[in-house]
Amino acid sequence: xxxxxxxxxxxxxxxxxxxxxxxxxxxxxxxxxxxxxxxxxxxxxxxxxxxxxxxxxxxxxxxxxxxxxxxxxxxxxxxxxxxxxxxxxxxxxxxxxxxxxxxxxxxxxxxxxxxxxxxxxxxxxxxxxxxxxxxxxxxxxxxxxxxxxxxxxxxxxxxxxxxxxxxxxxxxxxxxxxxxxxxxxxxxxxxxxxxxxxxxxxxxxxxxxxxxxxxxxxxxxxxxxxxxxxxxxxxxxxxxxxxxxxxxxxxxxxxxxxxxxxxxxxxxxxxxxxxxxxxxxxxxxxxxxxxxxxxxxxxxxxxxxxxxxxxxxxxxxxxxxxxxxxxxxxxxxxxxxxxxxxxxxxxxxxxxxxxxxxxxxxxxxxxxxxxxxxxxxxxxxxxxxxxx
Numbered sequence: 001x002x003x004x005x006x007x008x009x010x011x012x013x014x015x016x017x018x019x020x021x022x023x024x025x026x027x028x029x030x031x032x033x034x035x036x037x038x039x040x041x042x043x044x045x046x047x048x049x050x051x052x053x054x055x056x057x058x059x060x061x062x063x064x065x066x067x068x069x070x071x072x073x074x075x076x077x078x079x080x081x082x083x084x085x086x087x088x089x090x091x092x093x094x095x096x097x098x099x100x101x102x103x104x105x106x107x108x109x110x111x112x113x114x115x116x117x118x119x120x121x122x123x124x125x126x127x128x129x130x131x132x133x134x135x136x137x138x139x140x141x142x143x144x145x146x147x148x149x150x151x152x153x154x155x156x157x158x159x160x161x162x163x164x165x166x167x168x169x170x171x172x173x174x175x176x177x178x179x180x181x182x183x184x185x186x187x188x189x190x191x192x193x194x195x196x197x198x199x200x201x202x203x204x205x206x207x208x209x210x211x212x213x214x215x216x217x218x219x220x221x222x223x224x225x226x227x228x229x230x231x232x233x234x235x236x237x238x239x240x241x242x243x244x245x246x247x248x249x250x251x252x253x254x255x256x257x258x259x260x261x262x263x264x265x266x267x268x269x270x271x272x273x274x275x276x277x278x279x280x281x282x283x284x285x286x287x288x289x290x291x292x293x294x295x296x297x298x299x300x301x302x303x304x305x306x307x308x309x310x311x312x313x314x315x316x317x318x319x320x321x322x323x324x325x326x327x328x329x330x331x332x333x334x335x336x337x338x339x340x341x342x343x344x345x346x347x348x349x350x351x352x353x354x355x356x357x358x359x360x361x362x363x364x365x366x367x368x369x370x371x372x373x374x375x376x377x378x379x380x381x382x383x384x385x386x387x388x
Contacts, residue, residue, distance in 0.1 A: 008032045009094075010050065011300055012070025014057050016043035018348035018358065019076035019277045022285070024048040026293040032301070037066040044349045060084030067093050072300055074254075076276055078106055079153060096201070096300055097254030097275045104250075105275050108182045109151045115270055118249040121242065122270045123261070125184035127151075134183055135172040138165045145186035150177050162186060187269060189261040193229060194280035195243035198295045198305050201253045206295075207240045208288065208308045211280055216320075221356060222279055224376060226315040227287065228369065231262060239268055246273055255296050257281060279318070279358070286344050286363045287314030313369040315376040317383060319360035321353035325387040329353035331360070333382040342366050343379065353385055 011027065013020045016038030024034045024045055033050040036043070037057055046052045051069060055062030060081040067073055072094040073085070085099035104110045115122040126141060128134045131148075138146060143165050150159035161175055168174060175181070192215065196208040212229040213222050229236060243258040250256070257278030259271045281292040290298075290306025298305055319331065328351070331337070337345055347360040362379055366372045 009071035012066045012073045014080050015076040016045035018044045020045035023293045035070050042351050098252035101250045101252045107151050108149050123184045123187050128181045131172040131175040131178050135169050139169050143185045147184050147186050148175050149182045151180045151182050187261050187263050189263050191262050193260050195239050195258045196281045197243045197247040197256045199247045199253050201302050206305045206308045210236050210239045253299050282361050283314045283316040283363050312365055312367050313372045315364045315372050317362045317379050319383045321357040323355050326354045327387050329385050329387050332384040332386045
């Protein structure tokens with residue numbers, strides 16, 4: 001008697017960048033078909049996708065076309081037509097995470113109000129209609145230093161302006177953008193950490209151990225991250241508790257990368273949440289029993305969550321385009337890096353380097369955390385991108 005494997009549902013991803021590519025790499029191991037929507041015909045995920053619809057992720061009509069050829073939808077970037085997704089969900093389309101939650105995430109003002117409403121610790125803030133109003137409200141707030149953020153459209157440090165309050169009060173035009181703004185008190189911190197939480201369609205939740213991050217002061221991109229962190233165990237446990245509280249408050253299945261500040265007074269404050277796979281969890285591909293991409297796949301396929309246990313200490317170093325120059329490129333020290341034990345190179349396949357553009361990452365694994373740190377410092381000197 002002939003038997004055949006039951007077919008998995010076809011997954012549609014809004015966006016075709018490196019997150020989509022790494023997700024499809026995992027999905028292909030289980031023979032799960034994945035369609036993508038992206039206007040770039042040569043986007044990183046295009047080489048692996050089942051079908052690639054070439055179109056804008058902010059165009060509801062294009063998203064509807066992706067829905068027509070897919071059984072379930074998700075996304076790899078927040079800046080999409082969420083109203084169309086809400087409409088599709090109301091019509092019965094399976095969409096994970098819940099697009100109503102994305103509506104909150106897309107607006108930094110709504111996001112902060114959500115934290116406040118659900119007693120999630122976050123830095124003091126206020127919302128302003130424009131930069132002139134910011135100056136007046138800062139004078140009343142007592143904040144000495146602030147982070148001014150555009151409410152919508154910001155990412156990877158874009159749309160963020162950090163300044164002492166006096167400069168803004170004196171001349172509001174120093175703020176480089178206008179429109180509705182969210183202003184929060186600048187919190188001097190010991191470190192920034194991130195906790196990835198998975199929540200299944202049944203409400204089952206699992207948190208990955210917190211990771212510690214270092215950011216490039218110019219690009220505001222993650223330069224380096226390490227797991228496990230160097231912070232005390234009780235603070236790690238508190239960070240996990242807060243991250244699980246966030247996922248529970250949203251009440252949606254999906255992956256949630258919860259970024260937190262650890263203040264100089266050891267207070268943990270939620271900065272932002274990304275409802276998707278995240279740069280701060282790429283190391284889970286080699287360093288954990290279940291990668292973030294497999295975890296999302298499990299959620300979408302409605303099967304039990306995988307283990308979030310660390311295999312061994314690991315770190316990740318980003319590969320980004322140089323400050324000057326654009327065009328075709330190569331990783332200058334690829335041969336040297338590929339010959340190192342416990343070193344895993346991921347190149348995203350983007351056709352052009354641009355200043356500070358994410359082009360890849362490198363994961364480092366070793367049984368000794370101190371050796372991971374040493375190797376990571378060495379590897380950071382070998383990530384040079386050469387424009388050719």
